[in-house]
Amino acid sequence: MPPSTPRPLLRRLRLLAVASLVGIAWWPRAGAVGVNWGAASSSSHPLPPPKVVELLRSNNVSRVRLSDADPDVLLSLAGSGIAVTVGIPNLMLRTLNSSRKAAESWVHDNVTRYFPAGGPRVRIEYIAVGDDPFLLSHLDQFYPFVLGAATQIQAALTKANLGSKVKVVVPCSFDAFQSASNLPSEGHFRPDVNKTMIQLLTFLSEHRSPFFVSILPFLSFHQSKNISLDFALFKGTARPHNDSHRIYKNSFDLSYDTLVTALYNAGFPQMEIVVAQIGWPTDGAANATSVIAEDFMKGLVDHIHSKTGTPLRPRNPPLEVYILSLLDEDQQSTSAGNFERHWGVFTFDGQAKYNVDLGQGSRKLWNAQNVEYLPSRWCVVNNNENLSNATASFLDACSVADCTAVAPGGSCYNIGWPRNVSYAFNSYYQQHDQRLDSCYFGGLGLITTVDPSTDTCRFAVGLRTSHSSILVSPQLLLMSSLFTTILMVFIFFT
Numbered sequence: 001m002p003p004s005t006p007r008p009l010l011r012r013l014r015l016l017a018v019a020s021l022v023g024i025a026w027w028p029r030a031g032a033v034g035v036n037w038g039a040a041s042s043s044s045h046p047l048p049p050p051k052v053v054e055l056l057r058s059n060n061v062s063r064v065r066l067s068d069a070d071p072d073v074l075l076s077l078a079g080s081g082i083a084v085t086v087g088i089p090n091l092m093l094r095t096l097n098s099s100r101k102a103a104e105s106w107v108h109d110n111v112t113r114y115f116p117a118g119g120p121r122v123r124i125e126y127i128a129v130g131d132d133p134f135l136l137s138h139l140d141q142f143y144p145f146v147l148g149a150a151t152q153i154q155a156a157l158t159k160a161n162l163g164s165k166v167k168v169v170v171p172c173s174f175d176a177f178q179s180a181s182n183l184p185s186e187g188h189f190r191p192d193v194n195k196t197m198i199q200l201l202t203f204l205s206e207h208r209s210p211f212f213v214s215i216l217p218f219l220s221f222h223q224s225k226n227i228s229l230d231f232a233l234f235k236g237t238a239r240p241h242n243d244s245h246r247i248y249k250n251s252f253d254l255s256y257d258t259l260v261t262a263l264y265n266a267g268f269p270q271m272e273i274v275v276a277q278i279g280w281p282t283d284g285a286a287n288a289t290s291v292i293a294e295d296f297m298k299g300l301v302d303h304i305h306s307k308t309g310t311p312l313r314p315r316n317p318p319l320e321v322y323i324l325s326l327l328d329e330d331q332q333s334t335s336a337g338n339f340e341r342h343w344g345v346f347t348f349d350g351q352a353k354y355n356v357d358l359g360q361g362s363r364k365l366w367n368a369q370n371v372e373y374l375p376s377r378w379c380v381v382n383n384n385e386n387l388s389n390a391t392a393s394f395l396d397a398c399s400v401a402d403c404t405a406v407a408p409g410g411s412c413y414n415i416g417w418p419r420n421v422s423y424a425f426n427s428y429y430q431q432h433d434q435r436l437d438s439c440y441f442g443g444l445g446l447i448t449t450v451d452p453s454t455d456t457c458r459f460a461v462g463l464r465t466s467h468s469s470i471l472v473s474p475q476l477l478l479m480s481s482l483f484t485t486i487l488m489v490f491i492f493f494t
């Protein structure tokens, strides 16, 4: 049975002393809330980085975790004072494991240049090596390289004199630890990764780096691991889970303490924990709505701010918690479910879906300001056409565009036919920067200036990006409908 593991006073003092020496405030920061900001490649039309940084600052967000080290993003963060975690994608791990030189150039390009003499321009605090390399679905594609890669990056940091300023961590997925009974007291690491995990923990503990982990009560609930909705949402009315005299009142504590036990069993009872991903999606699955997400976030943030900790670590909350995610990402893989594209606290264009305290306190969240959209045009089905083949066009559009909202469980699932076809056409059209030929669909598409959105289903207008600056003039539009008519007449008579 693992005992509770409050940090002894001496260790706290030592940590404080170390912290003040190296200028990193470890202890006072416990329970800090930050956000995950995904890679530009996860969105077809990402909000420009300066706009995102403005959004972060207007909401007093103090920490952000990036999934890569995009220079545009890092330069936008320069001087903001926001603490940053940069990430190394899984695909680079193999190279980094076997090449010191590759690790040195990664650190040189993506870290050192932001630490000029005279003080950092970007407050990089962590380098996250790999992106959930232990995820079960990755099999052994990535994790065997992660310790080697982390070691090489650490050596490169030390060589660059940044070893005391930046910490190397490895984000660990929710499925790397488990408990057959779903109770924390039987928590352990997955047997296939156990050995690597112990080596990794040894490395982290040598460098006083924390353990980064994803905890996703939404997934526990979604995969119905005996978790009720109220239990996932921190509701006082939820039926508690009783783990031999330890009473669990919410799903977060249950997962967290499962990890605490796994760490204890692996021989690292004192390991600090950072929750690198936690969130609730708002679309693409049952119970993924803004109303429920707001409930979850309120429960989570209140719990973190209360600093009560968990039954196994009372009064010792995670060092930091990073909300998944800042913005919706329409190119995110949907292999785990359609909800993967809808984790955002904000929509893809930076509009708050609900309220949560990201650092701004009880104020309502600010939205992104002066967002540049494409013109107010949508692509819908032309009801005057023979729509017997519309489903084929729907499938074509959805093979590229984001149709997660019209799929079962989505917010637009009930808009009916042929509106659901219109949704797909529009999604494709916006994704292609409203190019004329992207609203053709064999003559079934029609461009309109009347917003087809309903109360619950938003037909979005895309963001203007640098590659969408060639805008279509009204004359061109006229020509195109003429062209379509001529084409239809032609087809009709042949």
Ligand SMILES: *[C@@H]1O[C@H](CO)[C@@H](O)[C@H](O)[C@H]1NC(C)=O
Pocket: 097, 098, 099, 144, 145, 148
């Ligand atoms: C990682 O690199 C080391 C040193 O080059 C090598 O010995 C080891 O086999 C590599 N690990 C894997 C899993 O290939």
Ligand SMILES: *[C@@H]1O[C@H](CO)[C@@H](O)[C@H](O)[C@H]1NC(C)=O
Pocket: 068, 069, 070, 071, 102, 105, 106, 109, 110
């Ligand atoms: C630095 O990071 C960027 C963005 O993640 C990546 O594309 C680039 O390859 C990295 N630089 C090196 C030298 O690895």
Ligand SMILES: *[C@@H]1O[C@H](CO)[C@@H](O)[C@H](O)[C@H]1NC(C)=O
Pocket: 188, 189, 190, 191, 194, 195, 198, 265, 266
């Ligand atoms: C993991 O490894 C440790 C140390 O070798 C061992 O004590 C423990 O039983 C292992 N756990 C699992 C789940 O394999």
Ligand SMILES: *[C@@H]1O[C@H](CO)[C@@H](O)[C@H](O)[C@H]1NC(C)=O
Pocket: 181, 182, 226, 239, 240, 241, 242
């Ligand atoms: C499910 O959770 C309840 C507590 O809400 C518990 O009493 C019950 O034993 C659990 N069942 C299983 C199969 O884990």
Ligand SMILES: *[C@@H]1O[C@H](CO)[C@@H](O)[C@H](O)[C@H]1NC(C)=O
Pocket: 242, 243, 244, 245, 247
């Ligand atoms: C929890 O379970 C233990 C037995 O494992 C039992 O003695 C105790 O009364 C239970 N507590 C609650 C609140 O149900």
Ligand SMILES: *[C@@H]1O[C@H](CO)[C@@H](O)[C@H](O)[C@H]1NC(C)=O
Pocket: 228, 229, 286, 287
């Ligand atoms: C939410 O989850 C519950 C199960 O806890 C389920 O009964 C209900 O149908 C779900 N809500 C929706 C809208 O599907």
Ligand SMILES: *[C@@H]1O[C@H](CO)[C@@H](O)[C@H](O)[C@H]1NC(C)=O
Pocket: 060, 062, 359, 360, 361
């Ligand atoms: C902004 O956040 C800092 C801590 O990160 C806090 O001390 C300050 O009170 C916050 N400001 C507002 C206006 O909420």
Ligand SMILES: *[C@@H]1O[C@H](CO)[C@@H](O)[C@H](O)[C@H]1NC(C)=O
Pocket: 386, 387, 388, 389
């Ligand atoms: C629509 O096209 C289908 C064949 O694609 C045809 O069978 C049907 O009669 C047409 N309907 C009308 C109203 O023209």
Ligand SMILES: *[C@@H]1O[C@H](CO)[C@@H](O)[C@H](O)[C@H]1NC(C)=O
Pocket: 386, 387, 388, 389
């Ligand atoms: C529907 O598709 C079939 C097969 O591709 C084609 O022969 C037919 O002409 C199409 N009908 C319409 C109305 O476009």
Ligand SMILES: *[C@@H]1O[C@H](CO)[C@@H](O)[C@H](O)[C@H]1NC(C)=O
Pocket: 391, 394, 406, 414, 415, 416, 417, 420, 421
């Ligand atoms: C569109 O909606 C209709 C009516 O709700 C439904 O029968 C049809 O399966 C949907 N089509 C697609 C491609 O989802």
